[in-house]
Amino acid sequence: MKVHAHDIGVKLSGHPVLSGVDLDVQPGEVVGLLGPNGSGKSTLLRAIYRAVRPYAGTVHLGDLDVWASSPRAVARRSAVLTQDNPTELELTVLDVVLLGRVPHRTLTGRGHREDTALALDCLAQVGASHLEQRMLPTLSGGERQRVMLARALAQQPKVLLLDEPTNHLDIAHQLDLLALVRRLGVTAIIALHDLTLAAAYCDRLVLLNEGRVVTAGPPEQVLTPERVLSVYGVACDVLVHPRTGRLLLALTQTDTPVKESIA
Numbered sequence: 001m002k003v004h005a006h007d008i009g010v011k012l013s014g015h016p017v018l019s020g021v022d023l024d025v026q027p028g029e030v031v032g033l034l035g036p037n038g039s040g041k042s043t044l045l046r047a048i049y050r051a052v053r054p055y056a057g058t059v060h061l062g063d064l065d066v067w068a069s070s071p072r073a074v075a076r077r078s079a080v081l082t083q084d085n086p087t088e089l090e091l092t093v094l095d096v097v098l099l100g101r102v103p104h105r106t107l108t109g110r111g112h113r114e115d116t117a118l119a120l121d122c123l124a125q126v127g128a129s130h131l132e133q134r135m136l137p138t139l140s141g142g143e144r145q146r147v148m149l150a151r152a153l154a155q156q157p158k159v160l161l162l163d164e165p166t167n168h169l170d171i172a173h174q175l176d177l178l179a180l181v182r183r184l185g186v187t188a189i190i191a192l193h194d195l196t197l198a199a200a201y202c203d204r205l206v207l208l209n210e211g212r213v214v215t216a217g218p219p220e221q222v223l224t225p226e227r228v229l230s231v232y233g234v235a236c237d238v239l240v241h242p243r244t245g246r247l248l249l250a251l252t253q254t255d256t257p258v259k260e261s262i263a
């Protein structure tokens, strides 16, 4: 499903946080949102999933005008994995994943058995089948993150919105999660801090700074040393991954001395 955000403006507590932001994502495309702390990545995702109302602009998921629609209508098309996972919810993992079915429930509650089979399948997809009967508060941060992803998958979304989804995950699970998102074939918008991971798994990147889009395009076009330096204030050598051919970013502080044998 296509995502189209046009001319988005958001103010929070009276301060401009996003201005004139456009974002177009094609069906099945995986787009990475990049930018320094406070650049507006989470706020843009929130404007798209109907959590923060923009004072200007429009958001469409396919033909659905998000801000003219009900939360339920938006939740039937899109699912969200945020940074603020509930930790205190006294529910089993399976029940948490089943919450993903709520937007699709009918008044008669039909389809319960199918929902359980789907929830178990989603847990298997994120490698968390063994956690099915555990209580949510007893999980580690990374286990909880994978369970929340399973809940999002149980929503059977056409659009996945992920806010720093690799937080808490060990390196194997970071790669697994991003590979899974690609395999699903759904439209995905992912806020990420790791530039190399973003280059490896995203079709296109959108770089934000101070609430505006600096540039958008394929990773090679967006992640140039000049741009990384001007936006993040970090020096960077752009290498090519020997196995995948994707970009590898070697980052250093600008005052890091260059080794004599290299210089």
Ligand SMILES: Nc1ncnc2c1ncn2[C@@H]1O[C@H](COP(=O)(O)OP(=O)(O)OP(=O)(O)O)[C@@H](O)[C@H]1O
Binding pocket: 012, 013, 015, 017, 035, 036, 037, 038, 039, 040, 041, 042, 043, 044
């Ligand atoms: N309720 C609020 N009131 C005022 N300012 C806010 C509020 N919530 C967020 N902001 C500000 O909006 C800006 C954008 O925040 P946002 O969380 O979207 O950035 P981000 O790019 O996701 O950052 P990070 O990488 O640190 O997660 C920040 O300067 C933040 O301090």
